[in-house]
Amino acid sequence: MKLPEYLHKMRGTTRGSPPRVSNEEILWSWIGAFAGIAIVAWVNRLFFEGTDLTMMIGSFGATAVLVYGAVRSPLAQPRNMVGGHIISAFIGVACWKLFHQFPWLAEAAAVATAIAVMHLTRTLHPPGGATALIAVIGSPDIHKLGFWYVLMPATLGPLILLLVALLVNNIPASRRYPEIWF
Amino acid sequence: MTDKQNRAQASEPAAEAALEMELTDADILDAMQHIPGYLDISTEDFRTIYHLSHRHATERLFGNTRAENLMRTGITPLQPEMTLDAAAVALVAAGSRALPVVDAGGCVTGILTENDFLRQLEVASLPALLLAMQENTSDLNPRLHAITVRQAMTVPVVTIGRQAGFMQIIGAFHQHAGRSLPVVDEGGRFLGMLLRKDFLHTYHLENLL
Numbered sequence: 198m199k200l201p202e203y204l205h206k207m208r209g210t211t212r213g214s215p216p217r218v219s220n221e222e223i224l225w226s227w228i229g230a231f232a233g234i235a236i237v238a239w240v241n242r243l244f245f246e247g248t249d250l251t252m253m254i255g256s257f258g259a260t261a262v263l264v265y266g267a268v269r270s271p272l273a274q275p276r277n278m279v280g281g282h283i284i285s286a287f288i289g290v291a292c293w294k295l296f297h298q299f300p301w302l303a304e305a306a307a308v309a310t311a312i313a314v315m316h317l318t319r320t321l322h323p324p325g326g327a328t329a330l331i332a333v334i335g336s337p338d339i340h341k342l343g344f345w346y347v348l349m350p351a352t353l354g355p356l357i358l359l360l361v362a363l364l365v366n367n368i369p370a371s372r373r374y375p376e377i378w379f
Numbered sequence: 380m381t382d383k384q385n386r387a388q389a390s391e392p393a394a395e396a397a398l399e400m401e402l403t404d405a406d407i408l409d410a411m412q413h414i415p416g417y418l419d420i421s422t423e424d425f426r427t428i429y430h431l432s433h434r435h436a437t438e439r440l441f442g443n444t445r446a447e448n449l450m451r452t453g454i455t456p457l458q459p460e461m462t463l464d465a466a467a468v469a470l471v472a473a474g475s476r477a478l479p480v481v482d483a484g485g486c487v488t489g490i491l492t493e494n495d496f497l498r499q500l501e502v503a504s505l506p507a508l509l510l511a512m513q514e515n516t517s518d519l520n521p522r523l524h525a526i527t528v529r530q531a532m533t534v535p536v537v538t539i540g541r542q543a544g545f546m547q548i549i550g551a552f553h554q555h556a557g558r559s560l561p562v563v564d565e566g567g568r569f570l571g572m573l574l575r576k577d578f579l580h581t582y583h584l585e586n587l588l
Binding site: 211212215216221222266267268269270372 | 404408411412415416417418419421422423
């Protein structure tokens with residue numbers, strides 16, 4: 198590829214960004230995200246406070262953007278959402294165990310491998326990258342979980358968010374969820 | 380394959396463009412505004428999907444199209460040495476506005492159309508011919524006796540191969556203004572006539588060509 202052609206690609210293809218969604222959409226995104234994250238937080242507080250287990254990780258915020266804010270996205274469908282977190286969590290924990298002497302390597306390998314394996318398994322879910330990274334950079338508590346991290350929070354959390362998405366996203370006439378289960 | 384068939388194939392992109400409308404960003408953004416919820420697709424990606432889907436659908440709908448299945452057969456072509464008055468009799472008998480001209484080997488060498496008659500009579504259109512006849516009838520008949528089909532026919536002729544598919548047929552019709560195409564075999568020999576109206580009627584494409 199020639200240099201001008203290469204540079205030209207950086208100009209983008211499109212004038213004008215996609216349209217803003219309606220106020221109703223914004224409200225339903227807010228309600229879904231509020232309910233989903235609140236329930237995960239309450240489950241964490243009621244059942245796991247004072248234990249070694251944790252229920253809430255940062256990547257759930259990103260998942261909420263997709264499953265409550267971009268309901269139609271292929272990235273937000275159940276296979277991607279649950280599968281992406283589980284696979285990425287497993288890879289994150291494995292990278293930590295293998296490479297924890299070299300944190301930079303463990304971090305980079307976790308995220309990059311998570312993306313690759315999510316692609317391979319058709320479960321690409323952007324928050325999965327965060328789930329893998331958190332397994333490596335997470336607190337000592339997270340590290341102590343070992344492979345329990347895959348189940349708790351990385352499977353249970355997305356399942357709760359999925360349940361809320363099914364209940365909330367199908368209330369408004371303008372929304373339906375999911376587009377595809379598997 | 381003859382040169383003429385190659386030319387028909389060369390214009391396939393033009394045919395594709397005629398079948399498929401180019402969507403602007405504004406078209407796509409407007410459509411996105413009609414769909415509630417956030418769509419995480421760029422207009423460029425949408426356009427790419429649209430083009431590829433359209434091509435796939437065209438292939439699905441029209442992929443089995445072959446010129447030889449749509450053509451009219453049993454048509455007696457003209458010979459180059461016939462005179463125009465004999466050719467006129469043949470055209471009337473066939474109920475056609477144009478007939479192909481074939482050589483001794485059966486190969487299509489030209490096509491004789493209504494317009495070729497008008498040109499030989501040195502008038503631009505049928506009404507002009509009527510006017511000319513009102514003013515001076517004596518001049519017309521002798522000319523038709525004296526001129527051969529070879530002299531009057533349209534060359535080169537756009538033909539289409541028997542195996543030609545949907546896009547090739549559209550491309551060929553785009554290449555000339557005529558209403559019909561001679562269908563030829565691999566050796567360029569005449570098989571039948573593909574009429575524009577038959578083709579359009581088969582695929583409900585009256586608004587396309």
